[in-house]
Amino acid sequence: MIAKIVYFLYFKNYRLFCTLILFNLQSKNNILFIINPISGGKGKLRIPDFIDKYLDKEKFSPNFIFTEYIGHAGELADEASLKNFDIIVAAGGDGTINEVATKVLKHNKILGILPLGSGNGLARFLNIPKNLRQAISLINNLKIEKIDSATFNNKSFFNLAGMGFDAHLSAVFSSDKKRGLSGYVKLGFKEVFNYQPQVYTINIDGVEHKRKAFAVTIANSSQYGNDVFIAPSASVKDGLLDVCIIKPFSLLKLPVLSYVMLKGRAETSDMIEIIKGKNIKITRQEAGAVHVDGEPLQMGVEIEALVNPLSLQVIVP
């Protein structure tokens, strides 16, 4: 139909107008959906057809690819950025977003998110709907904002990074075959009984705090996922990180800690201390497990976390 109109106008001497229409038609955004088939523990084979059905083809030329191994999403996002993809969508959880967003940040492209993970911490913070059709329609609207990103010993993160129990649990969870929320909760209960708190020296913008802690989490956004809030007042636009120190506690108080986090009351609880800052240096007792957006890594005794204000372009509601 559009072709017929352009043809008609062209021969009626509206040539400049036709060139503008054609330019507009060509200037569709190349968009790549990088889909993690294992995140969230649900099958994703039909996801490309579903996206294709609801994506606005007047605006986008879509491509789809499934990841095949850990780190693959990052490689694909890197290649796509060099091949003229303007928008790269991470279809998965926080780990997939981390890999894709790290490359999107590097190449100054635009990140889209389809929350298909177990926890979806960043997506929940950004109010990106879990309903896939609604999340696609949000991409169709193409509202873009800049948010803060951060580094944890030079490794980018966008939601949370940390050490202590969180990191221990990520390491155990990643080697477990069961994904999804229920698997995570079961493992958490099993592991919490044996975990020993560590001593951390935490320097926040030049002020030193020595603390024994169950976990130390550096938060860019507010939650682990599934509406479990560790830093309820965190913002991805304030140029600050929230250093959240979970104090050692008797296991009898585990339900209280869970309640506090589920209700978003960490800031008023005596079980959690939160200090905001930009430049954080942590020295811990031993090298070992950390997590970066929920993905387990090994790091040394010294860890530096820095914020990179308003550095990442993301499609938001």
Ligand SMILES: Nc1ncnc2c1ncn2[C@@H]1O[C@H](COP(=O)(O)OP(=O)(O)OP(=O)(O)O)[C@@H](O)[C@H]1O
């Ligand atoms: N084909 C694959 N096989 C195995 N692992 C993969 C594959 N593709 C990606 N991965 C890895 O899967 C891991 C988990 O991904 P992701 O974080 O997106 O899901 P999740 O853990 O279920 O969700 P969330 O982080 O929101 O809780 C990441 O470490 C990623 O690198």
